[in-house]
Amino acid sequence: MALKLQILYRGPLSSCNYECNYCPFAKRHESAAELKHDRQCLERFVDWVAAQTDCELSILFTPWGEGLTRRWYQQALVRISQFAHVRRVAIQTNLSCSLDWLGEANAQRLALWCTFHPTQISRREFLQQCQMVADRGVSFSAGVVGLQENFEEIEALRAELPSHAYLWVNAFKDLPDYYTDEQVARLEQVDPLFRLNLTNHPSLGAECVAGESSVSIDGDGNLRRCHFVSGVLGNIYGSDWQAALSRRACPNLSCDCYIGYVNLPRLQHDNLFGGRVLERIPRATHWQGIHDRQQAIEKVNAILQTSPPLSV
Template identity: 50%
Template sequence: MSLPETLSVLYRGPLASCDYDCPYCPFAKRRDTPGQLRADRAALDRFTDWVAEQAGANPGTRLSVLFTPWGEGLVRSWYRAAVTRLSHLANVERVAIQTNLSGRVEWLAGCDRSTAALWATFHPGQTPYDRFLAKCRRLGELGVRFSVGVVGLPEHLADARRLRADLADGVYLWVNAAEGRSYTDAEAALWQELDPHFHYSRDPHRSLGLACRTGDTVVSVDGEGTVRRCHFLPTELGNLYDGSFAARLRPRPCPAASCDCHIGYVHLEPLDLYEVFRGGVLERIPAGWGR
């Protein structure tokens, strides 16, 4: 099995539990059974072992990993251990995870902070503002790369403005367009003032037939090791652990009519977002921001 020189892997295991109760999320306050948690831990351990093994199996490949759990991963010890372990592997260029920052952050002191990064989301009404801000400031003290974002709902605007004012200038604040919401130009301008790249999120991108890096140098992997182009396309490319996916990696156009999620459209080549987010594609940090 031969892999390309660079490969980004978006991993989403069976974990679906979250400690928050966001009204716009179907996984709010969902709980996994002990058996489901054990299965998630075993799947994650298997995945991190695979990444480590590639140092010998594919020494010319640089891997980047983004964990995109349906639930909150960092309240689970095995996700903290996985990020820490992967950050120290010589064949890993970046390891990042999406998180609500509800858990402790001191464990990041044990990571290689030049490799580990966080994609953090602030959910007003789910956690005290001051608590969230204090964790962001602690991340800065620890030297952790991170971005912070909010969902662009009208009721979040005041908190988003406050957060932008209180965060260090070098911390990028992103805004996700609320799912299914249409923004007037006046409404969009309010969010654009906070996030200079909000226009990329404002409306779904027409993607049918466009060149996309997914399925070539970017793949999605689930807890069973099933490899797909991305989280939003069901067609399977093979399995990570038997290596069957590797022969199917190649450039190909997007078969979907549109793409409305950052972890998908950031890989559309005509948008040139790899240049916009150069050095921080997975953790959503634009070039020129952060460390």
């Protein structure tokens, strides 16, 4: 049976065309030499993906900066989307780039994880970009950081997005007790899964599939369990990288980022998302319509109640 593996790729790119004050990423500009190095790393990774025909791969690009303003990331997505052994390829993006390249990709294998930044782009412009993605037949989710000053903008975005588009809300966790109970309930009406993101999930010693069926790879090919566990398991450019894959307990006290905690089986993300965890698109029955949203909220609460804090 072919190895099924989800990959998070993060190369050395660390520049962005946006300057959001809450964002820890992309606070610098890169030299031409640094950008060339990032491109070489990415092209080497794509060549490696092309050769893994004995695996079924799903790949999410999670750059520190904005990748799609760079032509080589567009080309990488186009090329990978053509590989028969790749189930899905996706990227986190602010969606500020030209979208003409989408026509070159296999829309059935491509997905975009699109983040709206109200201080950097108008809602109208962001919605136009989302519509262009939808018109190309490409799956996408849209999302935003749940800052209190943006609540009305978030609700307006939900109202104006296509009904098939899921809108996730990332909890702002820089300040303790940032949300009141009423504010949490308000955001749940936009994103019924919000409380899962709001929670810092205790994870020390917990069963986790990161390092077994999901891994993180950097620009040098170093293989890690996830972005949040620093130990290197091996290197994909060696001949025995698959031997490093196994299930291990989490060594961290807690996990508070979506691309980390989705690997905790007890949170049931496979069930919530129906195999579309990579592109952050849950089952439509968990968020379309008032009745569906309420059922999803109740399901999330049930998951959290049956997942008590682990002893540490």
